[in-house]
Amino acid sequence: MxxxxxxxxxxxxxxxxxxxxxxxxxxxxxxxQLIHDNGFEAFTxxxxxxxxxxxxxxxxxxxxxxxKLLVYIxxxxxxxxxxxxxxxxxxxxxxxxxxxxxxxxxxKNVEDDITTGHVDEAQLHQILISExxxxxxxxxxxxxxxxxxxxxxKDLCNAVGEIILECxxxxxxxxxxxxTIIEMAHLQNFFMNHLPSLTDFSKSKDExxxxxxxxxxxxxxxxx
Amino acid sequence: MxxxxxxxxxxxxxxxxxxxxxxxxxxxxxxxQLIHDNGFEAFTxxxxxxxxxxxxxxxxxxxxxxxKLLVYIxxxxxxxxxxxxxxxxxxxxxxxxxxxxxxxxxxKNVEDDITTGHVDEAQLHQILISExxxxxxxxxxxxxxxxxxxxxxKDLCNAVGEIILECxxxxxxxxxxxxTIIEMAHLQNFFMNHLPSLTDFSKSKDExxxxxxxxxxxxxxxxx
DNA sequence: TTCAAATAATAGTATTACTATCATAAATAA
DNA sequence: TTATTTATGATAGTAATACTATTATTTGAA
Numbered sequence: 001m002x003x004x005x006x007x008x009x010x011x012x013x014x015x016x017x018x019x020x021x022x023x024x025x026x027x028x029x030x031x032x033q034l035i036h037d038n039g040f041e042a043f044t045x046x047x048x049x050x051x052x053x054x055x056x057x058x059x060x061x062x063x064x065x066x067x068k069l070l071v072y073i074x075x076x077x078x079x080x081x082x083x084x085x086x087x088x089x090x091x092x093x094x095x096x097x098x099x100x101x102x103x104x105x106x107x108k109n110v111e112d113d114i115t116t117g118h119v120d121e122a123q124l125h126q127i128l129i130s131e132x133x134x135x136x137x138x139x140x141x142x143x144x145x146x147x148x149x150x151x152x153x154k155d156l157c158n159a160v161g162e163i164i165l166e167c168x169x170x171x172x173x174x175x176x177x178x179x180t181i182i183e184m185a186h187l188q189n190f191f192m193n194h195l196p197s198l199t200d201f202s203k204s205k206d207e208x209x210x211x212x213x214x215x216x217x218x219x220x221x222x223x224x
Numbered sequence: 225m226x227x228x229x230x231x232x233x234x235x236x237x238x239x240x241x242x243x244x245x246x247x248x249x250x251x252x253x254x255x256x257q258l259i260h261d262n263g264f265e266a267f268t269x270x271x272x273x274x275x276x277x278x279x280x281x282x283x284x285x286x287x288x289x290x291x292k293l294l295v296y297i298x299x300x301x302x303x304x305x306x307x308x309x310x311x312x313x314x315x316x317x318x319x320x321x322x323x324x325x326x327x328x329x330x331x332k333n334v335e336d337d338i339t340t341g342h343v344d345e346a347q348l349h350q351i352l353i354s355e356x357x358x359x360x361x362x363x364x365x366x367x368x369x370x371x372x373x374x375x376x377x378k379d380l381c382n383a384v385g386e387i388i389l390e391c392x393x394x395x396x397x398x399x400x401x402x403x404t405i406i407e408m409a410h411l412q413n414f415f416m417n418h419l420p421s422l423t424d425f426s427k428s429k430d431e432x433x434x435x436x437x438x439x440x441x442x443x444x445x446x447x448x
Numbered sequence: 449t450t451c452a453a454a455t456a457a458t459a460g461t462a463t464t465a466c467t468a469t470c471a472t473a474a475a476t477a478a
Numbered sequence: 479t480t481a482t483t484t485a486t487g488a489t490a491g492t493a494a495t496a497c498t499a500t501t502a503t504t505t506g507a508a
Contacts, residue, residue: 016454023455039363044495055456060497130361137354139263141418150419157422172424173437176412179422180441183411184404191403194365195374198381198403200396213397217404221444240485247486268464279487284466 005116007079012147013072016062025118026052027062028076031069036123040070040131067138071149074135077124078152080116081105085159095166100215102160106185107211129186157182168222177221181214188213229340231303236371237296240286249342250276251286252300255293260347264294264355291362295373298359301348302376304340305329309383319390324439326384330409331435353410381406392446401445405438412437 006019018024030051035043043066045059052059063069084105089098110125136150144150160178164171171177188199188210196202201209235241242248254275259267267290269283276283287293308329313322334349360374368374384402388395395401412423412434420426425433 021454042363045497046495055458056497057457057499058455061454065496133357133361136419137357137414139266145419154419154421173440174424175421176415176423176425176437177441179412179415180404180408183407187407188400188403190361191400195360195369195378197378197399199400200398201400213400216397217401217441217445220447221441223444245485269466270464279489280466281468281488282486285485289465 005080005083007076007083009072009075009079010148010151013068013075013149014063015060018062018072023052023054023058024062026054027059027069028073029118029120032073032120032123032127035070035073035127035131036120040066040127040134070131071135071144073124074128074132075149075152076119077121077128078156080119080121080124082152082156082159085156089163095163096219098163099160099167099218102163103181103185103214103218104211106182107189107207107214109207129190132186133183153182164218164222171222177218181218184214184217185210229304229307231300231307233296233299233303234372234375237292237299237373238287239284242286242296247276247278247282248286250278251283251293252297253342253344256297256344256347256351259294259297259351259355260344264290264351264358294355295359295368297348298352298356299373299376300343301345301352302380304343304345304348306376306380306383309380313387319387320443322387323384323391323442326387327405327409327438327442328435330406331413331438332431353414356410357407377406388442388446395446401442405442408438408441409434 009017009019011017016024018028027048030048031043034048034051045056045063045066049056049059063072085102088101088105092098092101110121135153136144138144157175157178160181161174164174164177188201189207191198192201192205192210200213230243233241233243240248242252251272254272255267258272258275269280269287269290273280273283287296309326312325312329316322316325334345359377360368362368381399381402384405385398388398388401412425413431415422416425416429416434424437
């Protein structure tokens with residue numbers, strides 16, 4: 001028996017569940033590939049359809065528009081990260097060790113996880129770095145939020161906030177610090193690779209430097 | 225004699241200098257208004273032209289495309305912030321006071337500055353919060369960077385990094401911390417207003433809470 | 449075997465992101 | 479002053495994007 005990790009997705013994100021058919025899985029797979037290779041702006045349903053070998057109309061039966069598709073794959077990623085977090089911090093009692101695990105999990109470039117057939121997590125991680133914030137930096141963020149599009153992200157942020165409070169129950173900004181860690185793990189990675197003078201990691205191009213920076217930032221501010 | 229603040233812009237950003245004509249100034253003014261009101265995605269040169277009372281072709285004579293126009297107004301903003309920083313920290317010898325001023329300058333909602341006729345800085349600040357990162361989160365960030373499109377942002381980041389080093393010459397990540405401050409001043413503001421559960425400021429909707437959070441973060445990590 | 453659901457094939461529309469052309473008005477130089 | 483450059487206005491046109499609609503064909507479950 002083959003174990004497959006299934007991540008439960010918000011049904012408002014799709015018209016037809018892409019997990020339930022070959023075409024659907026191909027849509028996810030090729031979307032990740034294309035967005036990774038050319039960026040979200042250059043990504044169109046027409047190109048996607050061509051890459052899969054179906055028609056534009058075929059894609060539109062699964063997703064209303066490309067923004068919802070982006071939110072879908074991003075939500076999937078956060079769900080997957082949440083699973084990794086639970087898995088990796090399970091049985092660890094020392095909260096500071098947990099928090100370090102979290103920082104590493106969020107900062108480190110990911111390897112493809114074979115338990116999820118049609119999703120390449122390494123590419124997805126790169127997409128999150130470059131396109132992640134475009135999920136919510138829109139004019140319709142309020143509407144999207146009401147439909148719970150950002151729940152996986154918020155859940156993760158809450159989970160990280162909980163760990164921060166375990167480290168220091170008196171710390172006043174656990175959620176803001178959690179969202180800072182999550183966002184900066186990605187943004188400092190982007191800067192390191194594309195605008196290195198905005199960081200102090202220029203030479204190494206190594207995520208371990210980002211991890212050190214974030215650990216120092218976090219543990220000094222919560223004072224443990 | 226009326227004093228007018230002029231910010232020197234990178235000529236690669238435009239085809240014709242918008243500061244040199246009424247139409248040009250109107251393009252800047254109405255762009256800020258429209259992007260502020262409807263977001264960058266919904267912003268088109270056609271709508272802009274209609275709002276000004278000119279034609280699409282008229283706008284294209286000034287800017288090659290809407291991305292360059294966005295980078296233009298964002299660069300203008302960073303230039304203006306740099307001026308404000310120099311002005312406000314001039315004659316302050318104590319670096320920690322300087323750094324606090326910087327955090328406040330970046331976090332606080334801005335008032336319109338009357339010395340710049342056609343630019344509404346308050347709206348521009350809001351644009352930076354929602355659209356700022358879209359200037360560089362593109363597939364062509366490398367090309368844009370080579371053309372120095374992000375120089376004002378980098379200069380600011382350097383200046384903030386310098387102040388951080390004045391506070392603690394041994395601190396290892398002045399640039400990363402500077403870019404973290406700049407980005408988080410905006411992002412925590414966005415979260416506070418649109419995704420409040422990602423922050424700890426939900427009730428107040430007051431930037432002074434963000435300032436406190438950032439000050440604690442920064443001064444604990446540089447240990448002064 | 450039949451019937452519903454999914455998909456493929458094709459067409460069509462409104463909008464976007466441009467480029468090109470030509471006429472006219474305003475500024476400037478000879 | 480006239481001649482000439484330069485900016486703007488008016489209009490057209492194109493390729494691509496972001497969809498919607500229709501019909502035919504295939505697949506698969508009862």
